[in-house]
Amino acid sequence: METKRVLNFSAGPSMLPVEVLEKAREQMLNYGNSGMSVMEMSHRSSSYLAIFDNTKALLKKVMNIPEGYEIVFIQGGATQQFSMIPMNYLKNGKSDYAVTGAFSKKAMQEAKKFGDVRIAFDGASNQYKDIPSQEELQLDNTASYVHYCANNTIYGTEWKYVPETNGVPIICDMSSNILSKPVDVSKYGMIYAGAQKNMGIAGLGVAIIKKELLQPVPERTPVLLDYTLQIENDSMYNTPPAYAIYVLGLVLEWIDGLGGLEAMEVKNKEKAAILYDYLDSSDFYKTHSNKENRSLMNVTFVTASKELDDLFVKESIKQGMTNLKGHRSVGGIRASIYNAMPKAGVEQLVAFMKEFEERNK
């Protein structure tokens, strides 16, 4: 039976490409004549290892990951890695954090437990509406690493450049914009993400790590929080999030088949422009973030009042659009338009916004 699917604007877990869901359904009961589903496989079986290796190879291909980098699949999402980063990469106790939103703040607070954190930028006083310019970043040349979050899921801002750090390794949380556009991996010491936004489903965290960055960790470090040990065991010291890795492989196949990250970027720019152009032409709605650093993934805006925001969300649900309510810390409205959201979905949202404006202005 086909059920009607809604347009899901959730920030995460979020919409998956319908082609991916169909493939997973098709392979659900009997994966490649194994006689079982991927969920039921031993992670050390040859059937599963082929899936695992394929996902890794596809990630390398799609993100154009150069030699000298390792891929780690891990449980605990992005948040666990907030803790792992200082545990693994502090050299002299010093690290720099650019705080441009809620998640970079959480990452910074975690690092404070392990060493001296310098705040290279703090956007709190301006409600996290902007991203610092290179000149505004106060970097310490002796820091072990510089951490920033490439896309601020809650506030709807995105870095449009990779900061120059004088050779200090950059560690970047790309949870909400990874796979949305090409990135030059070679500029980073480490890129990491929770998978449930643009890579697949919850339960999987991904890290892409420059080997040079690795160093022995303090002896008391828990085994699963040690990146080197994870790499030495090819992410299989214990049972990895096996089904989530399989879904990531399906998502990567889908992206690859559509022309890779260049093609994703073209589509994502087109979709975001439809929304932002309308928002800019309207006096009824206001965007949260400053124009220069608006996110292509999470579009945040408000109407004139909280009552109208609530009414907007309520009515949008009746129109088959869900999860448009802004994050509880910001309020208003947020449309998350990751890779899987079709252009037609964004057009439908804008048509509803126009009609809502007409009735309520």
Ligand SMILES: *Cc1c(COP(=O)(O)O)cnc(C)c1O
């Ligand atoms: C969602 C999100 C996180 C948290 O991810 P978990 O996998 O739930 O730990 C961290 N950073 C960013 C940018 C996010 O969007």
